[in-house]
Amino acid sequence: MTVKDHLSRRGLLKGAAGTALVAGLGMPAIVRAQSDVIRFGHLTPRTGFLGPLGEYAVMAADLAVEEINAAGGILGRKVEILKEDSVNPQTASTKAERMVERDKVTCIVGEISSASCLTIAQVAQRTKTLFVNTGGNSDALRGKDCKRFMFHVESQNSMYVKSVGRSFMQEGLVKGKKWYSLTADYAFGHDLLSVAKRFMQANGGEFAGDDLVPTDATDFSAYLIKIRSANPDLVVLNLAGAQITNFLKQYAEFGLTFPIGGFGFDTALAWAAGKGNFVGTWPVVWHHLLETPGSKAFTEAFVKKYGKPPENQAWGDYIALKIIAQSMNELKSTESLQLVEHWEKGAKFDVLKTREGYFRDFDHQLMHEMYAVTALPADKIENEWDIFTSSGPVPGPDEPLDAIAATREENACTFPA
Template identity: 50%
Template sequence: MDIERKSGLSRRQVLKTGVGAGTMLAAGIAAPTILRAQEKPIVLGHLVPLTGFLGTLGQYAINGLKLAVDQISAAGGVNGRKIEIIAEDSINPETASAKAQRMIERDNVDVLIGEISSASALAIAEVATRNRKLFIATGPRSDVLRAERCSRYMFCTDIPNAVMVNAVGTALKQQGMVDGKRFFTITSDYVFGHDLLKAAKAFFAANNAELIGDELVPTEATDFSANILKIRQAQPDIVCLNLGGNQVTNFLKQYAEFGLSIPTVGFNLNTADAWAAGMGNFGGVWPTVWFDTIDTSGTQQFVADYKAAYSGEVPENHAWIEYIAGKILAQAFEAVGGTDNEAIIDYFESEVEFDILKNRPAYFRKFDHQLIQEAYSFSVKSEGTYTSVYDMLELGEVVPAPDVALESIYPADTGACKL
């Protein structure tokens, strides 16, 4: 209780964010003091999974947003106003929905931000839409959030499933690993996995590849031995993973133990899960929205700042995406002169550009609120050419190519999104 009194944090905030009071204070987000009205802090309601199969990614997300807020506050804030964060573990869609509603009603947050699970993001979006509150969905990738389940009040900063498939598919085609090949897929049994499988099937059909088997697995599954035995019996040319979070890690470790020589690729992977898989446990080609070796001054400065803030830890893609989401919001607050959500939405829909530390700036596409940006593939280096998990991944060519329009890798307007 002494810690709570000194920090000004409620028991709810200390126990449910998954970070200690000392960490919260280090981010410059202790309880507000008495301020004049015009100096009232801007408050972000931050929801990410800190437990369950996406929990590791959630901690990177918290770190990235806190770093952005630290830097903004150190530079004088936004029009003299500092930014504060109320962060909580979203846990599951039902809990995420309840916490989002509470943040709006009790905490009077100015904006909702975060989430990685597509199912939880859909639940938060419903609350945001009902309350006309802006929601920056930082990590969910399901295409339905940009299509039939889109909302005027939701903007998505991560790349969608269709783009991940395009990024990996481009690299696979260049390596002769698509035309005439037989694929076997393992897919997470929830909205994200179903959506990713749909995009994968469309890619296979368009590129003369055959899907000879698919296994749906629940998100809580940790034992994949039965699935691997089916793969061994089917003898596909390539195993393709449509899994989320630490399921990728668990599968790859078990797959390595079985000693199968059938190559694995994936249409979804976060770098933290690749690191957790360990050296020598997987290969193939995988998609990413960002990687710490991107050769731009912005990315390298962010990596250096993140390492300095978090004891040398290498930032993962969710740390980067929350960081740039925080900077995007700050630019919007500055531009509209406050936190009026309708004004910010109009500002985003003008397709103004944002520096996201890549070679090309990004912008929110008006018709579906997707952040249009470059994507990448990466692969695993040959054994013996690296000494740690943080050095085992090699970034592939940017997608699309520099002379090709960014929107070329994104789904066209089908009319499914009706804002």
Template identity: 70%
Template structure:
């Protein structure tokens, strides 16, 4: 049994003392708690989906080793969500045929919205682990949908603090490249608000098709526009391809990204990772639970986890801890429990909690900056990190959207 699930005085880790004290039991088919996992395993988001699956599998194994959920074994069901229509259909099948206790996952914002509509109708818990759109916490919020992934406002303000300090915002011209789907459109809206409020002006902007692999036309535009900074609002394999080709073209304009996953930098290859980016977590976070997760994931997958893996792992821990504390898998009871401000070890210096008004996990984040090539020691440790943001004296809500910026009215 790993140290993740040792009981603490406050019962923060999955299961708590009561679960760990349970006698060993013989699991039968009727003694399982089914959790449905949905996330892209193919397409431009596929590389992230594999980290999500590996992390959720690891979490389930550790939960079961610690006694399961209320003495019942966790059984994971995995499906490739592919697109919003498929995500909706598979979510319905999970609930109606497989009788899952909850659904975990997703990365695509449009697919997360589709799943959110299903779980709201069926009154089943869904924890979104990868979709960032502010709208999912605002105009499209659902009472049975929670978010361990950060919203776009948190991503923009985290990276924004760093590039403000680097002198890349005030009085500067930016060129934005944005993924042409729901996530990208929402991120661009939030990014333009931040940049405009802080004195930056637009040198150019383009929407980029999600399956595009050749960035030559856009790189030529950048060379001609000569911006002070390139703002990268891309997603998935787009980022990997863009960084590779940016280096090949020999462009030297500073890069800053407002949406990011570290696996995409690893995929770009040695020497191709550039700029400053926000992450919800990274494998170098120095807390006991973060180190233990990183070691366990590395032993299982042969590489460190990245932020998407962290999110799915954290969601599983939240579910197990909550259901064990409640001694119930009832979705409505779990929703109410989370809305009351239950605290969780989220593998960072401070505990996290879900904000009642929009179900966003309130937590610290990090701004990472690419190391110079001569400082890179291996293929994974390729960046330096800021201290946790917000700082220890700030509210965890300091980087999140305000009620005025993002209104959520949960449907009945």
């Protein structure tokens, strides 16, 4: 061995020893850093026609995490939230898998698109990772497409239809009446139309017409002409996202006066339509005018942080994160299966309403109260946010919470083994 070879070998050994020493010091530090936090994944659309709702979801998620950490975190550890734009079903699936496999999130929260919910749920089921859906409405997600590791804070379409349907019946807009519907041409809309037709058939109404509308449609003039010609008793919107805002503005411009309402709705879309354009009666899972202590505290904190009130999508993401944190602290565990079993046993939670909510064991739908809101006349509106009046909680205080939900017979779910 030459002196050069000896020095080279010695340097190599020294470098290896140094690397080992650094690894020995650094790796536990990295492990400690990772164990000091609990990481949540948050996926929701932040672009496209659902983007305006996704932004409220993100703001609410940030607020919830701030409050959870201020209260001591989870099991004494800080919560971090990784947020991504889900974009579309394929991208949502890819990002969900990356969050679980690479980023090691304990759970995934969010989404609005029912189609994307399904692809995320497939990842969650395969990896046995909890997924809490905060915005996808499709009954199919709680039925033929249900997954044991997926739970739903957002109400299913049946709950929306049955909630506002009660108001339509009280107003005499169902039995013997003709409806004209416009439906978003994707999974959510198709599912909602199916549920709406079931409601009408059961209550003596019929459809004068129903059109599927592409999700990228912005000009509704051709549909408005057809509606005027059909002369319906009620115009029903099964649209989503910015579609509702655009339609309401153009409906006002056309000067149509047929009663109008919808089975799917978010208050942000009414705010975007503006004074005088927002009309009709609509269902919501929550709204910022509720007088319960929890709702008032949430609204005040949101306004303080963002300068505007939260809308109903914000409620869903905020509540989901609070329920997860509460459950992990109660169970002293972050394991997904333990949370699944805990929720299936009927654990109850403050959902900022007059009654506590709980998840049904057979479809994982959160049982909670809903509301029907009706637009105020333009001359009664005092600010850009308080533009509607609200019904009391639906179902009423003397009814079970599942009175407005799909029954087992209407929407069968069989969880995979």
